[in-house]
Amino acid sequence: MTRLTATAENQSLCTLSRDGSACSTAKYHEGAIAALAQARRALTAAEPGADPDDPIRAVRARWVGQAGAGTTGAAWRAYLEGGRDGLDILLAPAGTSTGPAAGTPPSATGPTAAGERAPGPASRVLVGSAAAGRLGGGRWPxxxxxxxxxxxxxxxxxxxxxxxxxxxxxxxxxxxxxxxxxxxxxxxxxxxxxxxxxxxxxxxxxxxxxxxxxxxxxxxxxxxxxxxxxxxxxxxxxxxxxxxxxxxxxxxxxxx
Incomplete structure (x- = not known):
């Protein structure tokens, strides 16, 4: 959310140029936000004691399946890639260094900066819940x-x-x-x-x-x-x- 706000410079995404690099970068972060919110909902609905990776993999499969028909253009590609990268970070083994994927817009940084450690399976549900609380306005003004x-x-x-x-x-x-x-x-x-x-x-x-x-x-x-x-x-x-x-x-x- 912080990177999206900084990229958009407090503008609505609707006002950004559909062809500009700023729009592609913002769409990358928007995709990460959307995918992580879906992952959180999937984790919340999962059976107690189930492997937390399973619902995340199911969400990622849906995002991978969206590539293709109807998703042409730089903005759509950036959006889908941001979502996949965000989910990949959740699925990465603990201690794995992560960063922006090769196909991200030049000025984009991934959902976590390069060199940061991905959360382990035990903390993944808590991380997802905290992120969704912020996305959903859990801390209201x-x-x-x-x-x-x-x-x-x-x-x-x-x-x-x-x-x-x-x-x-x-x-x-x-x-x-x-x-x-x-x-x-x-x-x-x-x-x-x-x-x-x-x-x-x-x-x-x-x-x-x-x-x-x-x-x-x-x-x-x-x-x-x-x-x-x-x-x-x-x-x-x-x-x-x-x-x-x-x-x-x-x-x-x-x-x-």
């Missing part, structure tokens, strides 16, 4: 935490009113409260992150706006069937999807 706390009561009141008001059964009320928290957190992600000035973190693709729309979708679900726990659960699923989408993209690069 105080302004976003504060915004979530401030918005939650207001959204709860609005959602309860949309869903038929009180009195209501306890399960429905609990679900609506969870919807309010998730919706508040989703809206809070649009606040700028550390060092981003005052410009809102709107993202650079249409999918970034979709997360905010899930808040409206949740209100629609609740008003469509007042006091129905099933519709409250649907509303929670909608805002949960939006929040997940924002957590995986906020302060990172846009999806490719």
């Amino acid at each position: 105080r302004r976003r935490v504060t915004a979530t706390a401030v918005l939650t009561p207001a959204l709860f009141a609005v959602l309860v009113a949309a869903g038929g008001g009180f009195p209501a059964a306890a399960p429905w009320t609990v679900l609506v409260a969870l919807v309010a928290v998730a919706a508040a957190a989703t809206l809070a992600t649009y606040l700028p992150g550390p060092g981003k000035g005052r410009r809102p973190a709107l993202g650079c693709s249409p999918c970034a706006a979709m997360a905010a729309m899930t808040v409206l979708a949740a209100a629609w679900f609740l008003q469509a069937a007042p006091h129905q726990p099933s519709m409250a659960a649907a509303a929670l699923a909608a805002v949960g999807f939006g929040l997940l989408q924002r957590l995986t993209q906020t302060d990172a690069s846009c999806a490719s």
Whole structure:
């Protein structure tokens, strides 16, 4: 993430030239970030006690399979190579020196600098979890935490009113409260992150706006069937999807 930010010079990847070396270098680091995030999710879903290399190899196989049709161009090649290099570092034996592969853009450095030691199998899950926490905004800026706390009561009141008001059964009320928290957190992600000035973190693709729309979708679900726990659960699923989408993209690069 640090190398991607430095390469992009705090610009959105959408504004970088598709033909420039800066774009290829940034895409290399973006690919590493995306591949490592996928590896972390695969490790989290793996059976306890399983070899951590197995899910990582499965992720790498998918990245290798993406090369070819529909992935032409310097930016795509750099993106895929960055992802493969990031996964190769996780799979490297402990103590192996790693660096950028031969095919990376001239100004790119690999996900770890040359001479650094790759993590061993025992620490790999912890490394993946820590990286994903940063990718997903695990350490939120105080302004976003504060915004979530401030918005939650207001959204709860609005959602309860949309869903038929009180009195209501306890399960429905609990679900609506969870919807309010998730919706508040989703809206809070649009606040700028550390060092981003005052410009809102709107993202650079249409999918970034979709997360905010899930808040409206949740209100629609609740008003469509007042006091129905099933519709409250649907509303929670909608805002949960939006929040997940924002957590995986906020302060990172846009999806490719």
